[in-house]
Amino acid sequence: MTTIELLQPDDWHVHLRNDEMLAAVVGYSAQRFRYAMVMPNLMPPITSSEAAATYRAQILQHVPASKSGFNPQMAIYCSDTVDLNDLKAGIASGAIAAVKYYPAGATTNSAAGGQSMADFMTLYEVLAESGVRLLVHAESTDPTVDLFDREAVFLERQLATVCERLPELQVTVEHVSTAAGIDFVAAHDQAVATITPHHLSKERSDLLAHGMKPDLFCKPIINSAADRDALVAAATSGESSFFLGTDSAPHPTTAKYGPTAKAGIFNAAYGLEVVAEVFYQQNKLDQLEAFTSRNGAKAYGVDVADTKIRLTREAVDADIATSFTTAAGDEVVLFGTDEAALWKVEQL
Ligand code: DOR
Ligand code: ZN
Numbered sequence: 001m002t003t004i005e006l007l008q009p010d011d012w013h014v015h016l017r018n019d020e021m022l023a024a025v026v027g028y029s030a031q032r033f034r035y036a037m038v039m040p041n042l043m044p045p046i047t048s049s050e051a052a053a054t055y056r057a058q059i060l061q062h063v064p065a066s067k068s069g070f071n072p073q074m075a076i077y078c079s080d081t082v083d084l085n086d087l088k089a090g091i092a093s094g095a096i097a098a099v100k101y102y103p104a105g106a107t108t109n110s111a112a113g114g115q116s117m118a119d120f121m122t123l124y125e126v127l128a129e130s131g132v133r134l135l136v137h138a139e140s141t142d143p144t145v146d147l148f149d150r151e152a153v154f155l156e157r158q159l160a161t162v163c164e165r166l167p168e169l170q171v172t173v174e175h176v177s178t179a180a181g182i183d184f185v186a187a188h189d190q191a192v193a194t195i196t197p198h199h200l201s202k203e204r205s206d207l208l209a210h211g212m213k214p215d216l217f218c219k220p221i222i223n224s225a226a227d228r229d230a231l232v233a234a235a236t237s238g239e240s241s242f243f244l245g246t247d248s249a250p251h252p253t254t255a256k257y258g259p260t261a262k263a264g265i266f267n268a269a270y271g272l273e274v275v276a277e278v279f280y281q282q283n284k285l286d287q288l289e290a291f292t293s294r295n296g297a298k299a300y301g302v303d304v305a306d307t308k309i310r311l312t313r314e315a316v317d318a319d320i321a322t323s324f325t326t327a328a329g330d331e332v333v334l335f336g337t338d339e340a341a342l343w344k345v346e347q348l
Helices: 019-032 049-061 084-093 117-130 147-165 179-187 197-201 204-208 225-235 271-281 285-299
Strands: 002-007 011-014 035-038 071-077 098-101 133-136 171-173 191-195 242-244 308-313 323-325 331-333 343-347
Touching: 002 285, 011 019, 011 242, 019 049, 019 331, 035 049, 049 071, 049 084, 084 117, 098 117, 117 133, 117 147, 147 171, 147 179, 171 179, 179 191, 179 225, 191 225, 191 285, 197 225, 197 271, 225 271, 242 285, 271 285, 271 308, 271 343
Parallel strands: 011 035, 035 071, 071 098, 098 133, 133 171, 171 191, 191 242
Antiparallel strands: 002 308, 308 343, 323 331
16 A cells, blocks of 8 residues: 655646636635635636735635635736736735736637737736746647647747746746647746646547547647656656646536537546556656645745645545536536545545
């Protein structure tokens, strides 16, 4: 039997939504994680310090009292409507922990995003001066670029230029999904990357080769087996530039199953078990704590946790839930049920 204790993990990229969906999902994140970097792609998007503070208060209302260590960090949406004085004030007060750049049209609720990263240099200067990270959804929206090449092309055409022009800017390449993304981070001291449980454990044949699986559809798209292997190598290396961001993104089955599927995978419930199994299979469990609990804290300048969890690889007797239903009647499928049956997680 394999058992390992970890400092409480953090989730440096999560979608908590609002209303009934927020009420249904936040407990899953609070159950496992300490810090959570909360994405701002609501409708309308979170673009001010006041909206961020209001949203944070709504999130905390739904956190169980026993999980008071759960600490949402709020990212605001990079858009024309961001007021730079408000941004500075929000950074100073702690209401704003980061700014997220979405290319317009790349993914769910990204319509308010940018056409070109270079349009926001003045905003990035504020971030660089305050040591606050720019979080980047790195995906080209050029329709002539193949879906599986979009991360590499965006990094080369857009983020590389911004990094060159502003070397003091700290960036996080979110949900890095390709070997090209790993190489980009390795080549730029100012860049780190989050990696998701699904990009670490699946490759595009899982998505497409055995009947198309809407539950594995997300953006950026799950890429080739070689890309997945590069992500696994980076995550299990212990290298401080790489850490866990689940990109847990719930969508009702009504939005996932049909002629078009919304992008997003809900993995807040079992993402940790998925990651543990990836590290176990690589014989790299000794590097798991760096990935889940240390490297992200370092990148965001916070202390590591003072609480711990224990993971034990043993057959779990209890029934493994495969979905949940919100108070509005929406069903959401849980990612990682196979791994959830293999790992017991205890709060210490
Ligand atoms: O798959 C995704 N879903 N990727 C994103 O970038 C957004 C997310 C969502 O909000 O559903
Ligand atoms: Zn996301």
